[in-house]
Amino acid sequence: MASWPAHLFLLLLCLVLLAGEATPQTAPPPSVDNSADKWARPGCRSKCGNVIIPYPFGIHNDSDPNSNCSRTPDFEINCTSDGTPYLGLGGNIEVVNIELLQGLLVVNHYIARDCYFQNGSRSKSNGASTNIIGLPNYKFSSDRNKFVAVGCDARGDIWSNRVSTFHTGCSSYCTNASFVPNGTCSGIGCCTTPIPMDLRNFSMIVYSYHNHSHCSFALCSYAFLADVDKLNFNLSSFTEYETREMAPLTLDWAIMGKTCEQANGTGDFACVSPNSFCWNSTNGPGYLCNCSEGFQGNPYLNDSINGCSDIDECSADKSPCVKWCHNREGSYYCSCPWYMYGDGRRDGSGCTSILRILYLSLGVGLSLFFLIAIGSLLYWIYKKRKLEELKQHFFEKNGGSLRPDIRLFSSEELEAASDNYNQTRILGEGGTGTVYRGVLPDQNLIAIKKAKISNDEAEVQQFINEVEVLSRINHRNVVKLLGCCLETQVPMLVYEFVPNGTLAHHVHGEGRRGSLSLEARLRISSEVAGSLSYLHSAASTPVIHRDVKTTNILLDHNLTAKVSDFGASRLVPLDQNGLVSLIRGTFGYLDPEYFQTGEFTDKSDVYSFGVVLVELLTGKKPVAKMQAVKNLATLFMECVNSGRLVEILEQRVVDEGTPELLDAAAELAMKCLSLNSHDRPLMREVAMELEALTRRTRIHPWGNVNVEEGDSLLSKVGSSSPSVLRDYVNSSIEPMVPFEIVR
Template sequence: MASWPPEQLFLLLLCLVLLAGAATPQTAPPLSVDSADRWVRPGCQSKCGNVSIPYPFGIDSGCSRPGFEINCTDDGTPYLGLGRNIELVDILLSQGLLVVDHSIAKNCDYQNGSKSDIESRINITGLPNYKFSHERNRLVAIGCDALGFISSDSENTFATGCWSYCTDVSSVPNGTCSGIGCCTAPIPMDLSDISLLATSIYNHTHTNFSPCSYAFLADERKLNFNLSSFTEYTTMETAPATLDWAIMNQTCEEAKGTDDFACVSPNSVCWNSNNGPGYLCNCSQGFHGNPYLNDSNGCSDINECSPDTSPCVKRCHNREGSYSCSCPWYMYGDGQRDGSGCRSILRILYLSLGVGLSLFFLIAIVSWLYWIYKKRKLGELKQHFFEKNGGSLRQDIRLFSSEELEAASDNYNPSRIIGEGGAGTVYRGVLPNQNAIAIKKAKISNDEAEVQQFINEVEVLSRINHRNVVKLLGCCLESQVPMLVYEFVPNGTLAHHVRGEGKRGSLPLEARLRISSEVAGALSYLHSAASTPVIHRDVKTTNILLDHNLTAKVSDFGASRMVPLDQNGLVSLVRGTFGYLDPEYFQTGEFTDKSDVYSFGVVLVELLTGKKPVAKMRAVKNLATLFIDCVNSGRLVEILEERVVDEGTPELLEAVAELAMRCLSLNSNDRPLMREVAMELEALTRWRIHPWGNVNVEEGDSLLAMVGSSSPSVLRDYVN
């Protein structure tokens, strides 16, 4: 190795230490300048000279947390706090570190007899958020007879030091600072005030040693000597030291939940400082950004799959906060650069190509035969379902294919559901001609009775053509469960308009009377005008639909039965809905057309009162019983809905109430026929709309007499 003059050797050693101390830390990847420059509050200065200033640090007023102010001079030099004592070199936000410049302590004995003795003092006591990093910093002494001392009078009178000694250049090792030409000593934690002193044991005036000794703070992780890397030396007056910083006075546990908690960004974490009191914030694993900002510059997902930094060999899949690697189909392995990577399987494929081709052709032939078999079985299954679901009974309505209905309902998208019940679900569909339809799909069940309900509904509706009965457009019988296709009635159920949320009181009395008249007319048609009389057996407000004009459409004929003309009723298991169920039918099991009359009476009472047929919170839970009690005790107005009372005359309301009372008679023989109910309601509706119009003089006199008499029975006699 070439011989170096002693003076050049020591200056060279000093340069090595200082240059290493100014290097970027190796423990975390450096942040890009572009991203760091955005980590400030809106409208705030992001840099001072070449130093990025991320929040909670800040230059201008309102741009930093208290205690983290940075003074940026006109020449672009940043200083900690508002003074100019400590120059800022770098801010390592994610590590909770600062790099600052400090003066080097120096002691020289020159041959001309002159001396130079420079002491260095650094005091950050006035900046409580900062401490000298005891993990990063070491006292460093440089020289072949160098004593370095560090002390603090304000921090419990701390003092320590080290002695560096060497004889010539050849004795100085590369890559270490172990006491030969360079020595180090640790510093304690929670230190904010230090003094540095350099001196020597021997007088260097008449020796071959370097005349100077140096002492300063340096980052231990960057102390790396390599003399062959440098061919010249330079003098330096300052050196970089590392400071810990933290949000002071509270731990994470104490600060969380307070208005002043600093970790405001989503996907951020809090950790307590390991150098005195306080806490720091950082982004969770897989995220980067500024955890002290609650905006777009806060913690956001790291794209680990960036082409320049991807940890994967072939394919990288970025996820929120993480990533995964995979290999192409022709390779195997975990796909990671630091793992098994991706290894080709082409060699194995080449060896098995012959067998593979044979298997391919064999599988292709078997698949083709299986496809033919499945197609034939599917046709047989569709025919089976067609016969099972009643296809042989009804050939006079349109038969939809299962593919047509799947396309119309967007494959039975849940967003298309417009109603659900015990027997099935109703979807809104759109045919290719843009006509809207309602598709009723039975629930998948092995219960033949439920399938029979659908078949029964087809049988009933295919024989009915009435403007107030929902129209059956067709059905699909080739699927596992039958499906019925109706005209689409867009305005929901009568129950929704009478007592639905936000709808209560929305129907005027005129509309209520008209709707009840239309429903009564439809039931009258079913009982007496259809080719074979039909008893609905489940008359209720949820089975009455309303179109755009609030015209009533009676629906859901799954429980209906056709009654031969020579019979008055049928006996079956009790079917229906509590609150609407005929008490006589409930006791005997025999249903007649008068059972529908009772259920209609409950619907009429709902229209008058706006109340549910059964309510747990009422003292009298059954609405029919409550209504009868109120009418019999002269308290009709108390149970009627407010709008009904406001819009109806006492005579009209009493007439409608009396009609409802007769429909609700416990003895079916005392109930009127449905056609009588329809006629009375039609007359009451006309009288409500035109109380004195469309009548001749004699009728006008009669009506005047009726109103004056305030007798519902008189009004009923006129109607009949």
């Protein structure tokens, strides 16, 4: 009697043989990527309303008539403001759909009608119609369209005599509604007749033999050219066409003028994509393009991405192979495992099992399999438990038990949102971490601040401090903290996504110099000042930012300012005026008094803001080599005190500002940059002054402003003279020694 391993071997062998038998199947056709952007010419609009506009068609651009979004003017699409596409710039042919690879264009077309009252008198009629396509690349499709007449006493005729004469028509009768068949157009209530090829224009007429006197339920006759695939005639069609003005018909289009043989090799050949081929139109002269077998895309685009690209037949949901699929350029091949034979194709012989598994190897293999499976399961459980313990450790270490009431993201959520922190998602990098753009499952954009791995507890504390500060702040000009992740070695912060980059990029970025108007600069500075005023005096617990600079000011799509990066910020108890700490900040923005004493107050933010205001007025970086090594604040104060203010201002600021306005803005900056913190204004005073200056730029964007309008709000508080030159001409300023503060 055979032992139990022999029985087990036979049972498993049968299962292997049964599982290995493959029934040949037809391979599913490769899907086509129909995303709109893939079909339009790069840089051109790809949709008008819900209609995809593929090249050689293109949407006309009124602001740039030479944009070349279409191959020729005949292929231009006029997209109206309500999102309706029309063929040609001045055309009235509404486009419904463009079938690029089939050379078809579905458009809406007028219906001719002839209606009567029950007494037999005519109620309304536009029974005659002439239809002409004035563009040379289009013809009425003889394969898809037929001439249709609808009615119970209707005669429709269609003819053309512009190129070659043809005349045809059909008649439709019915006396009882119950006789009308649904879904067919066979002569009872509806009739059709074909049209010839190469038809570019036609005239049609519809009329009644007996004025519908014997048909009370259908008192109108209709005639039109229609795509029969979209025609679904039934009894309700009699009333439907009473209010319906248009019916869809299909046009054949082609690249006119030449055949494939004549056009190939010329500079105007349309099939420019590699792996494309040309085929002659079946409806008159002209040719069309398509991708070769195994490729998909737009054959009219010479682009490796949007043109004809390789189809990956081995994708999981459409693999044509039974077992293993190997993609090739324009094709694929299949293979079978070592214990099977055949061509591996579903539409071929498939893969068939063979007997190659020996008795002993099967028993040993099964034993090893179970041992490995059990060991792998136990190891997975162990690793998962250790990972959960590590996450809990990091959660407690990063202040999870004392966290503010904000959303907690898991590390898996943020990895998925940032595509596993893909390098292409980086928005910015700093000394302590990197900011990534993320997309949540609900498609909302976020910014993820991921710290660099470090054993420095101070950096971890800096992230925790930013959570604590931002959780207490709710201001339109302060970047909003959406949540954080505390289960990683270093906590990660999640902010609202601010799409327009930093203020520094708009002021100093390559190609951006002079891109901001004076009004925008003053408005942005007013918004920043307002947010700092809120932090200093309106927040539940006052906050000192400690690192105000243009790289920490973000701009949204409306160029609205958002103050960010509160890692160095501190909450100040209401009974204290300042705090003492190690020097933290950025060279060029740092308050000299704070640098000397180590004590920072809200006036330290005022000084840093003054440097930001000077950056906006001059367009210069806070530290630059000009004659000698000086920072921008020192250089600006020297220019003002020596009466050379205009020399340091950016040209656009000078061009758009009045002398009084520029004098007031410079005076405000000088007050903020005072070396003695007691001489600097409060941020709320700065915000009020900038709001007033911003209003003046809106009221007087180019003209002069009288002295009464130009009075400085701050001059009424702490200055007797509105002139920057007179206030500071006698002040002595010590040049600051350059230094570097590493954050």
